[in-house]
Amino acid sequence: MKNSISPYKLIFFGVTTVFSLSSCVVTKNKEGKKNQAELGYRSVSLIEVDGYKFKDLNKNNALDAYEDWRLSHEVRAKDLVSKMSLExxxxxxxxxxxxxxxxxxxxxxxxxxxxxxxxxxxxxxxxxxxxxxxxxxxxxxxxxxxxxxxKGFHKRHxxxxxxxxxxxxxxxxxxxxxxxxxxxxxxxxxxxxxxxxxxxxxxxxxxxxxxxxxxxxxxxxxxxxxxxxxxxxxxxxxxxxxxxxxxxxxxxxxxxxxxxxxxxxxxxxxxxxxxxxxxxxxxxxxxxxxxxxxxxxxxxxxxxxxxxxxxxxxxxxxxxxxxxxxxxxxxxxxxxxxxxxxxxxxxxxxxxxxxxxxxxxxxxxxxxxxxxxxxxxxxxxxxxxxxxxxxxxxxxxxxxxxxxxxxxxxxxxxxxxxxxxxxxxxxxxxxxxxxxxxxxxxxxxxxxxxxxxxxxxxxxxxxxxxxxxxxxxxxxxxxxTFKETADLAMRKSIVLLRNDEKILPVKPKVKVYFEIYSPNKGNTPSTVFKTDKNTWDVEFVTTPDKADVVLLWLIPKGKSMFASDGSPLHVNLANNGIDVKYVNQITSKPTILVVNYTNPWAIDEIYKGNSKTIKAVMATFGTTPEAVLDIVTGKFKPTGKMPFSTPVTDEAAQNQKPDVPGYLEGKGYEFFKFGEGRNGY
Structure with missing residues (x-):
C-alpha cells in the first residue's frame, strides 16, 4: 500500500509518532519556488512534471488541470466539472x-x-x-x-x-x-x-x-x-x-x-x-x-x-x-x-x-x-x-x-x-x-x-x-488535556438562580442526600449518588431522613422528537417524566433543587408548594454530577447565565407567540429571566 511521499513527525502530548499530513498547504521556499505538496495516495500512480509530483487521479498518464495542485482552486474545479458525466x-x-x-x-x-x-x-x-x-x-x-x-451511484458525500x-x-x-x-x-x-x-x-x-x-x-x-x-x-x-x-x-x-x-x-x-x-x-x-x-x-x-x-x-x-x-x-x-x-x-x-x-x-x-x-x-x-x-x-x-x-x-x-x-x-x-x-x-x-x-x-x-x-x-x-477543558466548561455552564439563606456553598461535614432523578424508559428513575472517591468535604447519606440537606437533580425528558405523534406538547414537569408527588415528598428538608433544562421548563408544580424548603435553585444544560457537586460545595464558583427565559406556568407557554423570545413576551410571562444567574454565591 502506498503512503504519502512526505511523512512528518508529530509530537503530541509527549508521544512521538510518524504520520502523513492529512492536509495540503502549498508553500514557497526561499527562492520563491513552490514546495512539493504532501500527497496521500493508495492505488493511483504519480506523475512527475517540472520536478514536481502529482497524483494521476483519472489514470490517463497525463497531468490534468484538476490534478495540478499549483493551480488555483477555481481553475481546477472548472476543469473537473467539464470532465464529469451527467451521472x-x-x-x-x-x-x-x-x-x-x-x-x-x-x-x-x-x-x-x-x-x-x-x-x-x-x-x-x-x-x-x-x-x-x-x-x-x-x-x-x-x-x-x-x-x-x-462505484454505482458516483457518490462522494x-x-x-x-x-x-x-x-x-x-x-x-x-x-x-x-x-x-x-x-x-x-x-x-x-x-x-x-x-x-x-x-x-x-x-x-x-x-x-x-x-x-x-x-x-x-x-x-x-x-x-x-x-x-x-x-x-x-x-x-x-x-x-x-x-x-x-x-x-x-x-x-x-x-x-x-x-x-x-x-x-x-x-x-x-x-x-x-x-x-x-x-x-x-x-x-x-x-x-x-x-x-x-x-x-x-x-x-x-x-x-x-x-x-x-x-x-x-x-x-x-x-x-x-x-x-x-x-x-x-x-x-x-x-x-x-x-x-x-x-x-x-x-x-x-x-x-x-x-x-x-x-x-x-x-x-x-x-x-x-x-x-x-x-x-x-x-x-x-x-x-x-x-x-x-x-x-x-x-x-x-x-x-x-x-x-x-x-x-x-x-x-x-x-x-x-x-x-x-x-x-x-x-x-x-x-x-x-x-x-x-x-x-x-x-x-x-x-x-x-x-x-x-x-x-x-x-x-x-x-x-x-x-x-x-x-x-x-x-x-x-x-x-482536552478533557480538562471540557471539565471546565461543565462547571462554567451551571447557573445559580436562587440561594436563599446563603445555603450555598454547603458547610463542611454537612450530611447530603444527592438524588439524580432521570426518567428512563423501563428503568427506575431515581439514582442515589455514590462514590468511592469523596473529594468533597461533605458526608453522603443514602436516605433523605438522614440528611441535613437534600440535593435533588431533576432531568426532565420530553417526548423524543422522533416519537412525535402530534399530541400537544407541554413544559410542565408532570408531563415530562417527573413524578411531582414523589418529588414533593423528598423536599420536606432544606433542599437544593437542580433542574436540567433541555427546554424552558415551568417548575411551579414543585417550587410553589415548597418555596420554604427549597433554599437554592440551579440550572444545568448537560453536565456531570461531579460538576454539580463542585458548585454546591464551593470548589468552583458559579458564573453561568440563563440562555432563555422560563415561563411561570405551562399555561403561559401555551399562550406565547412562537417567534417572540420570552423576555419580550410581556409582564407575567417569565419565572427565570434570560441572562439571570449569580456570579458566586
Missing part, C-alpha cells in the same frame, strides 16, 4: 447515510440496496409522515452499500451516523477514501456527521450521536450559558482537531435557530432564545471549526436551519406533517436572520434550509428547500451567501411540505431552481438524473452546484491527501 454530477449532488460493516446505528441493514428500494412513487407521495412508517420501527434514511454508493472507536473510525475513513480514489476521476470523499461532542438528553439519529469516544462538553445550551466566547472557540477547536484526526471533515451543525417556542422539541440543540447571543456563539463555533476561512485543517460547517426553525406551530417539528407550519405571530421573521448573518460573516461553508414553511408572510408557503424567494432573494442576494445550500435530510421523498402534489421529478426541478446545491437523504440519483434529462435547461444550475461542492473539497485539501493517521487519531481523540 457523475447527479451522484455528486447527493449526500446520504453510509454504513460501516455490521452497522445497525440507524436501522436494520438487510442488503446493499437503499432502504427506500421497493417503494414506488405512489408510496412516497402518499405517506403522511414520511420520516417513519407504521410497518417499520426505525426512521427511513435512504442508504446504499458503500461500494455501490461510490457521506453522512456517518455510526459510533465506533477512533481506530475503527480512522481506518474506515481511509478505506472509503481509497475506494473513491480507485474509481473514475478519483474524486475524494467528504464525510459529514452530526454533533459528537455533547451531553444530550434527546439522543436520536439525525440529531446527534450518543456517548462517544470524543471529548464530551456540555450541551449547546450549556455552552451558551457559559457566556465565555474564548472558551467556546477553544471547544470548537478541540472538536476540529478530533474530527480531522478521524477523517470527518464536514459538520452538520450548528443550529442558528432561536429557541423562541419553549415547547419545540429541538430547543436543546440551540444556543438559546436571544438572537445576539446566538450570533456570537455561532461565529465563535465557525471560527473554531473552520478558521478564518476553510482550509486543509478545517472541518467545514453546515449552519442550520435557514431562515430559522424555532417559530414552529405548537412546538411541533416539521419532520412531521403536523409541524410543517412556521408561525410569525409576533412579526419577528427578521430576528431569525441575525444569527445567520453572523454565520455568513464568519464564513460558514454551507447553510441548510428547514422543512417548514412560513405562514402569513410575504413568502410562498412551501418548504424552504423549495422557496426560491427565500433562498435567492434573502439568502443569496440580501445576505450575500456564496457557499453551498445543503437541503435537510429528505425534503424530496419524505417531507415535501407545500409541494406534496408534485411528482419527484417536479420536486427536484423546483428545488434546483430555488437554489439547492446538495440534496440530503437520497441514496439513488436515478430520479435526479431523470430530472436533468427531462429539463436540460437545469444543466447550468447543476454545473454551478458541482463547482461549489468541488471548491469545498479543494479548500479542505482533500484532493492532495484525504487520508489520516490511525495511530494519531487514537492519541488525539478524547485525550486528557
Amino acid at each position: 457523475q454530477k447527479a451522484g455528486f449532488m447527493l449526500i446520504s447515510t453510509t454504513r460501516l460493516e455490521n452497522d445497525w446505528s440507524f436501522g436494520k441493514p438487510e442488503n446493499s440496496e437503499p432502504i427506500t428500494s421497493g417503494f414506488n412513487e405512489k408510496d412516497l407521495l402518499s405517506t403522511t409522515n414520511m420520516f417513519t412508517r407504521k410497518d417499520l420501527d426505525y426512521p427511513i434514511m435512504s442508504a446504499a452499500g458503500t461500494t455501490k454508493d461510490v 457521506f453522512i456517518l451516523r455510526a459510533n465506533p472507536s477512533p481506530k475503527i473510525l480512522a481506518e474506515w475513513a481511509n478505506n472509503l477514501q481509497a475506494l473513491c480514489e480507485s474509481d473514475g476521476l478519483g474524486i475524494p470523499g467528504l464525510i459529514a456527521s452530526n454533533t459528537r461532542n455533547h451531553i444530550s438528553t434527546d439522543v436520536a439519529i439525525g440529531l446527534n450521536v450518543s456517548e462517544t469516544p470524543f471529548t464530551t462538553f456540555p450541551g449547546e445550551l450549556g455552552l451558551a450559558a457559559m457566556r465565555d466566547m474564548q472558551l467556546v472557540r477553544k471547544f470548537a477547536d478541540i472538536c476540529r482537531q478530533e474530527w480531522t484526526a478521524a477523517g470527518i471533515r464536514k459538520g452538520y451543525m450548528y443550529m442558528a435557530d432561536l429557541a423562541t417556542e419553549p415547547r419545540w422539541q429541538r430547543v436543546e440543540g440551540t444556543f438559546g432564545e436571544d438572537s445576539k447571543l446566538a450570533a456570537d456563539m455561532i461565529s465563535e463555533v465557525i471560527f473554531g471549526f473552520q478558521g478564518k476561512k476553510v482550509n486543509p485543517n478545517s472541518v467545514a460547517l453546515t449552519t442550520k436551519h435557514f431562515p430559522g426553525g424555532g417559530a414552529t406551530e405548537g412546538g411541533q417539528d416539521p419532520h412531521f406533517e403536523w409541524g410543517k407550519r412556521e408561525v410569525f405571530k409576533g412579526g419577528m421573521f427578521e430576528n431569525n436572520l441575525i444569527p445567520f448573518k453572523a454565520a455568513i460573516a464568519a464564513g460558514t461553508s454551507s447553510i441548510m434550509p428547514y422543512y417548514s414553511y412560513p405562514v402569513n408572510t410575504e413568502y410562498e408557503e412551501v418548504s424552504y428547500a423549495y422557496n426560491k424567494r427565500i433562498l435567492q432573494k434573502v439568502l443569496r442576494k440580501r445576505l450575500g451567501f456564496k457557499g453551498i445550500i445543503n437541503s435537510d435530510t429528505g425534503p424530496i421523498e419524505m417531507m415535501p411540505w407545500g409541494v406534496e402534489k408534485l411528482t419527484i421529478v417536479e420536486r427536484y426541478k423546483k428545488a434546483l431552481e430555488a437554489g439547492v446545491n446538495l440534496f440530503s437523504g437520497t441514496a439513488d440519483p436515478g430520479k435526479l438524473i431523470e430530472t436533468i434529462k427531462k429539463y436540460p435547461e437545469l444543466t447550468a444550475l447543476v454545473d454551478e452546484s458541482v463547482y461549489k461542492l468541488l471548491m469545498e473539497k479543494l479548500d479542505l485539501g482533500l484532493f492532495e491527501n484525504p487520508y489520516v493517521n490511525v495511530e494519531a487519531a487514537t492519541q488525539i481523540i478524547g485525550n486528557a
Whole structure:
C-alpha cells in the first residue's frame, strides 16, 4: 500500500509518532519556488512534471488541470466539472447515510440496496409522515452499500451516523477514501456527521450521536450559558482537531435557530432564545471549526436551519406533517436572520434550509428547500451567501411540505431552481438524473452546484491527501488535556438562580442526600449518588431522613422528537417524566433543587408548594454530577447565565407567540429571566 511521499513527525502530548499530513498547504521556499505538496495516495500512480509530483487521479498518464495542485482552486474545479458525466454530477449532488460493516446505528441493514428500494412513487407521495412508517420501527434514511454508493451511484458525500472507536473510525475513513480514489476521476470523499461532542438528553439519529469516544462538553445550551466566547472557540477547536484526526471533515451543525417556542422539541440543540447571543456563539463555533476561512485543517460547517426553525406551530417539528407550519405571530421573521448573518460573516461553508414553511408572510408557503424567494432573494442576494445550500435530510421523498402534489421529478426541478446545491437523504440519483434529462435547461444550475461542492473539497485539501493517521487519531481523540477543558466548561455552564439563606456553598461535614432523578424508559428513575472517591468535604447519606440537606437533580425528558405523534406538547414537569408527588415528598428538608433544562421548563408544580424548603435553585444544560457537586460545595464558583427565559406556568407557554423570545413576551410571562444567574454565591 502506498503512503504519502512526505511523512512528518508529530509530537503530541509527549508521544512521538510518524504520520502523513492529512492536509495540503502549498508553500514557497526561499527562492520563491513552490514546495512539493504532501500527497496521500493508495492505488493511483504519480506523475512527475517540472520536478514536481502529482497524483494521476483519472489514470490517463497525463497531468490534468484538476490534478495540478499549483493551480488555483477555481481553475481546477472548472476543469473537473467539464470532465464529469451527467451521472457523475447527479451522484455528486447527493449526500446520504453510509454504513460501516455490521452497522445497525440507524436501522436494520438487510442488503446493499437503499432502504427506500421497493417503494414506488405512489408510496412516497402518499405517506403522511414520511420520516417513519407504521410497518417499520426505525426512521427511513435512504442508504446504499458503500461500494455501490461510490462505484454505482458516483457518490462522494457521506453522512456517518455510526459510533465506533477512533481506530475503527480512522481506518474506515481511509478505506472509503481509497475506494473513491480507485474509481473514475478519483474524486475524494467528504464525510459529514452530526454533533459528537455533547451531553444530550434527546439522543436520536439525525440529531446527534450518543456517548462517544470524543471529548464530551456540555450541551449547546450549556455552552451558551457559559457566556465565555474564548472558551467556546477553544471547544470548537478541540472538536476540529478530533474530527480531522478521524477523517470527518464536514459538520452538520450548528443550529442558528432561536429557541423562541419553549415547547419545540429541538430547543436543546440551540444556543438559546436571544438572537445576539446566538450570533456570537455561532461565529465563535465557525471560527473554531473552520478558521478564518476553510482550509486543509478545517472541518467545514453546515449552519442550520435557514431562515430559522424555532417559530414552529405548537412546538411541533416539521419532520412531521403536523409541524410543517412556521408561525410569525409576533412579526419577528427578521430576528431569525441575525444569527445567520453572523454565520455568513464568519464564513460558514454551507447553510441548510428547514422543512417548514412560513405562514402569513410575504413568502410562498412551501418548504424552504423549495422557496426560491427565500433562498435567492434573502439568502443569496440580501445576505450575500456564496457557499453551498445543503437541503435537510429528505425534503424530496419524505417531507415535501407545500409541494406534496408534485411528482419527484417536479420536486427536484423546483428545488434546483430555488437554489439547492446538495440534496440530503437520497441514496439513488436515478430520479435526479431523470430530472436533468427531462429539463436540460437545469444543466447550468447543476454545473454551478458541482463547482461549489468541488471548491469545498479543494479548500479542505482533500484532493492532495484525504487520508489520516490511525495511530494519531487514537492519541488525539478524547485525550486528557482536552478533557480538562471540557471539565471546565461543565462547571462554567451551571447557573445559580436562587440561594436563599446563603445555603450555598454547603458547610463542611454537612450530611447530603444527592438524588439524580432521570426518567428512563423501563428503568427506575431515581439514582442515589455514590462514590468511592469523596473529594468533597461533605458526608453522603443514602436516605433523605438522614440528611441535613437534600440535593435533588431533576432531568426532565420530553417526548423524543422522533416519537412525535402530534399530541400537544407541554413544559410542565408532570408531563415530562417527573413524578411531582414523589418529588414533593423528598423536599420536606432544606433542599437544593437542580433542574436540567433541555427546554424552558415551568417548575411551579414543585417550587410553589415548597418555596420554604427549597433554599437554592440551579440550572444545568448537560453536565456531570461531579460538576454539580463542585458548585454546591464551593470548589468552583458559579458564573453561568440563563440562555432563555422560563415561563411561570405551562399555561403561559401555551399562550406565547412562537417567534417572540420570552423576555419580550410581556409582564407575567417569565419565572427565570434570560441572562439571570449569580456570579458566586
